[in-house]
Amino acid sequence: MNPASDQTLVLGADGGGTKTLGLLADRSGVVLARGMGEGSNQNVIGTDNAALNLAGLIMNLAQTAGRSVSGIGSAVLGLAGAGSAKDRQVLAQAIQVRLHAMGHPPVPLSIVSDGRIALEGAFNGGPGVVAVAGTGSVVMGKSPDGSTISIGGWGRVIGDEGSGYYIGLEALKAVSREIDGGGKAGRLRVSLSSRFGLETRERIIAAVYREKFDIPSIAPAVLDAAEGGDAVALGILEAGAREFSAQIIAAVVRLGLSGGTGIVMAGGLIDNNTIYARILAGEITKSSLAVDIRPPLNGPEHGALLLALARLKGD
Numbered sequence: 001m002n003p004a005s006d007q008t009l010v011l012g013a014d015g016g017g018t019k020t021l022g023l024l025a026d027r028s029g030v031v032l033a034r035g036m037g038e039g040s041n042q043n044v045i046g047t048d049n050a051a052l053n054l055a056g057l058i059m060n061l062a063q064t065a066g067r068s069v070s071g072i073g074s075a076v077l078g079l080a081g082a083g084s085a086k087d088r089q090v091l092a093q094a095i096q097v098r099l100h101a102m103g104h105p106p107v108p109l110s111i112v113s114d115g116r117i118a119l120e121g122a123f124n125g126g127p128g129v130v131a132v133a134g135t136g137s138v139v140m141g142k143s144p145d146g147s148t149i150s151i152g153g154w155g156r157v158i159g160d161e162g163s164g165y166y167i168g169l170e171a172l173k174a175v176s177r178e179i180d181g182g183g184k185a186g187r188l189r190v191s192l193s194s195r196f197g198l199e200t201r202e203r204i205i206a207a208v209y210r211e212k213f214d215i216p217s218i219a220p221a222v223l224d225a226a227e228g229g230d231a232v233a234l235g236i237l238e239a240g241a242r243e244f245s246a247q248i249i250a251a252v253v254r255l256g257l258s259g260g261t262g263i264v265m266a267g268g269l270i271d272n273n274t275i276y277a278r279i280l281a282g283e284i285t286k287s288s289l290a291v292d293i294r295p296p297l298n299g300p301e302h303g304a305l306l307l308a309l310a311r312l313k314g315d
Contacts, residue, residue, distance in 0.1 A: 008073035010312055011061060011107075012304030013054070014117055015040030015079040020053060021301040024061040027073070029309055032065035042091055043081035050079075051094035058095075059102055069099065074312035075109040076304045078117030088112075110311065114300060115140045115153065115266075121303025122264040122296035125310075129251045130296075133276075134267035135216045137163035137244060141251040149254055152247045162244025162280070164216030164269055170236040171218050176204060186232030187225045195221055219269060227275050237276050238283075245283035252289055260292040266300075 009032070013022040020040045024033040037057035042050040054077060062069045082088050088111040096106045119130040119140045129141040137160050138153030156165045175192055177183035179201055193199040196218070198207060207213035225233035252261050263284065270277040281293050 008312065009062075009065075009067060009071045010305060010308040011058060011072055011075040011109075012117070012301055012306070012308050013040075013057060013075075013077045013079075014114065014300040014304055015050075015054065015077060016114065017041040017044040017080060020057055021299070022057045022061050023301050023305045024065050024067070024072075025305055025309075027309070027312060029305070031305075032067065033061045035061045035064060040077070040079055041081035042079070042087065047087075047091055047094050051091060051098045054091075054095050055098035055102060055104075058099065058107060059104060069104040069107060072107045074308040075107050076117070076308040076311065077109060077111045078114045078300055078304045078307075079111055080114045082111050082113055110307075112304075112307065113138075115150070116148070117300040117303035117307065118264075118266045118296075119148065119303065120306050121298040121300050122266065123262060124297040124302075125306050127255070127257060128262035128264065129248060129255070129257075130264045130266055131244065131248050131270070131280075132267040133163055133244060133265070133269040133280075135164045136160040137166070137247075137267070139244075139247045139251045141255045141257075143255045143257065149251060151251050151254070152244075161247065162240035164219035166240050166243075167222050167236055167269075167276075168215040168218035170239070171222050171233075172198070172204065172208070172215065174232050174236070176201075179204075184232060186230040187228065188222065188230070188232055191221045191225055192218065223269070223274055223276055234279075237279050241276065241280040241283045245280060245287075248284055249287045249289060252291060260290050263291050263293045264296045265293070266296065 008027045011024050018039045020037045022035045023031050025031045038053040039045055040050045040054050092111055115132050115138045122130045127142050127144045131139050139151040142148045152159055171188050174185040175189050178185040198204050222233045226237050265277055
């Protein structure tokens with residue numbers, strides 16, 4: 001235990017490609033400072049830039065609270081793109097280098113996935129299942145004994161069922177089939193042409209294979225078309241929801257939870273009562289399992305703070 005326990009601080013952060021939200025609290029969990037910094041997904045902006053932004057957020061939170069960075073006894077950073085242990089280790093070391101360059105001591109920190117902190121925040125540290133569908137997808141669950149599982153999240157090549165990548169790719173396939181005369185794309189052909197300039201065979205091939213076109217960026221166009229009643233767009237969302245809901249139900253079964261298991265939807269595609277969220281909820285409720293689809297109790301940054309508190313108490 002830190003002898004200066006009344007001075008020990010904890011920090012939690014939720015980082016994505018464009019922004020990072022952070023909380024600084026005392027060891028009893030009372031929030032002393034809130035802040036927002038630049039993006040911290042190392043796959044999007046690179047390790048050096050992510051480390052610079054995260055170190056800056058840590059420093060700014062301490063300054064806002066009128067405290068010293070040296071008082072931080074535990075920090076948990078939940079970051080999109082923090083997939084492998086090696087990537088997390090490299091980024092953690094880079095953050096310490098940046099802090100040192102800013103004149104601050106090392107901070108005891110851990111980097112975890114954004115899904116892990118979403119799970120912790122959604123149920124305020126309790127058991128439940130969180131389904132995350134954004135650019136990618138993953139299902140994470142926590143049992144009453146504190147153990148956690150992950151289902152899906154294998155990435156776009158072999159997984160990410162029901163994700164933005166999945167939806168965008170299916171839309172591109174529908175358009176390509178219509179161009180070839182082998183199917184119908186509904187409103188999607190016009191939408192992809194007007195929004196992204198994806199009008200011809202040559203343009204689509206060049207964008208996807210040579211220009212690294214952001215396929216998940218198509219997903220909102222599919223949701224818009226589905227809201228307008230387009231059958232092709234609705235079919236894509238329904239297929240994605242079937243695959244993703246199967247993973248959610250598998251998590252409930254594996255955890256052995258009973259009596260109205262809490263399920264929280266997170267991620268840009270399903271966290272705001274979108275048409276896709278409604279379709280997904282319908283698929284989940286087709287199961288014979290007792291589930292309760294509910295809003296999160298707290299945000300991911302709060303989940304990161306809870307994990308930081310738990311790790312501090314375990315010291």
